[in-house]
Amino acid sequence: MSYNKELAAAKKAVSLAARLCQKMQKAILQSDVQSKSDKSPVTVADYGSQALVSYALQRELPSELFSLVAEEDSEDLLKDGGQETLERITKLVNDILASDGSYSDSTLSTEDIVKAIDCGKSEGGSQGRHWVLDPIDGTKGFLRGDQYAIALALLDEGTVVLGVLACPNLPLTSIAGGSQHSLPGEVGCLFFSVVGGGTYMQPLDSSSAVKVQVNATDNPEEASLFESYEAAHSMHDLSSSIVKKLGVKAPPVRIDSQAKYGALSRGDGVIYLRFPHEGYREKIWDHAAGCIVVSEAGGLVTDVAGNPLDFSRGRYLDLDTGIIVTNQKLMPSLLKAVRESIEEKASSL
Numbered sequence: 001m002s003y004n005k006e007l008a009a010a011k012k013a014v015s016l017a018a019r020l021c022q023k024m025q026k027a028i029l030q031s032d033v034q035s036k037s038d039k040s041p042v043t044v045a046d047y048g049s050q051a052l053v054s055y056a057l058q059r060e061l062p063s064e065l066f067s068l069v070a071e072e073d074s075e076d077l078l079k080d081g082g083q084e085t086l087e088r089i090t091k092l093v094n095d096i097l098a099s100d101g102s103y104s105d106s107t108l109s110t111e112d113i114v115k116a117i118d119c120g121k122s123e124g125g126s127q128g129r130h131w132v133l134d135p136i137d138g139t140k141g142f143l144r145g146d147q148y149a150i151a152l153a154l155l156d157e158g159t160v161v162l163g164v165l166a167c168p169n170l171p172l173t174s175i176a177g178g179s180q181h182s183l184p185g186e187v188g189c190l191f192f193s194v195v196g197g198g199t200y201m202q203p204l205d206s207s208s209a210v211k212v213q214v215n216a217t218d219n220p221e222e223a224s225l226f227e228s229y230e231a232a233h234s235m236h237d238l239s240s241s242i243v244k245k246l247g248v249k250a251p252p253v254r255i256d257s258q259a260k261y262g263a264l265s266r267g268d269g270v271i272y273l274r275f276p277h278e279g280y281r282e283k284i285w286d287h288a289a290g291c292i293v294v295s296e297a298g299g300l301v302t303d304v305a306g307n308p309l310d311f312s313r314g315r316y317l318d319l320d321t322g323i324i325v326t327n328q329k330l331m332p333s334l335l336k337a338v339r340e341s342i343e344e345k346a347s348s349l
């Protein structure tokens, strides 16, 4: 099946949202940041990005039944003092649409914005089509001025069939061996994949795409590790013991968000390990787009048991312990090192 129409719509929606985020990252105010009920941050840019993607997809694909599984909803937004914030988001979205010249037949009201955001409450699942959106993945990185991503995927009968990943601060050239902080040169990448069609990358501000592939080395000494910047999101001590066991020499590269999947898909690094602390449940929008971007570039994304991730079970991924990403040749020895290190960690407690 071809998803050309859906891909064009997704690229347009995500590019508009990336423009909104770029504008806001430079101008973010203390009052633009709120704390959600789980204590994580959310900004006017998260809400604006979600409203924009939701609205643009519905305008681009008017004939389709629209279902969206997305991170944000208006409940936290409309808590104390929310009306002012909502007005700010509405202006932001309208300004981006006006400067792009898109959908000039309508100006969105605050009610339209709430409606567009709350379209994202779908439960997803194994039947029909569902868009899956993280309007800003890596909000903490966004606030620090570091890496973040706008991640959009399409689920069809429970399988991810399309993914678009905008990484506005990711350099166009390799970040292998470097940190995200000291990188000169041009930034802003858009990765996209359709099932069976490979992965492509283009600059966010141009349409000249190139096909990308994961680094296919089977030599751990040439491999390097990507992991979460935030130690609270993944156990750095566990990944360190795993890569040591495997023989990886390079120090880990810690960057925020699904930019890790994007960088891996073009071969900047070879391994991405993610081990959340006990009790954390992974959400599908944190991995759907990244997963297809890496898989279509020749990589593998599994849980600790070696099973592919199952995006068909609703808003959460029900996982065996962690997420393991690498190329096909290294996966068997990486999984072995993962299991041994987990066993050693358990027996030392």
Ligand SMILES: Nc1ncnc2c1ncn2[C@@H]1O[C@H](COP(=O)(O)OS(=O)(=O)O)[C@@H](OP(=O)(O)O)[C@H]1O
Residues within 6 Å of the ligand: 040, 071, 134, 136, 137, 138, 139, 140, 141, 227, 228, 229, 230, 231, 232, 233, 234, 254, 255, 256, 257, 258, 276, 277, 280, 283, 286
């Ligand atoms: N405790 C805990 N454990 C694991 N993961 C968590 C946790 N808390 C949050 N999150 C999710 O992590 C998303 C950010 O992605 P990363 O972990 O790759 O980014 S980072 O490098 O740590 O900044 C982040 O996505 P956003 O909320 O979209 O920023 C969260 O969904």
Ligand SMILES: [Mg+2]
Residues within 6 Å of the ligand: 040, 041, 042, 071, 139
């Ligand atoms: Mg969040």
Ligand SMILES: [Mg+2]
Residues within 6 Å of the ligand: 134, 136, 137, 138, 285, 286
């Ligand atoms: Mg996220």
Ligand SMILES: [Mg+2]
Residues within 6 Å of the ligand: 046, 071, 134, 135, 136, 137, 138, 139
């Ligand atoms: Mg987010």
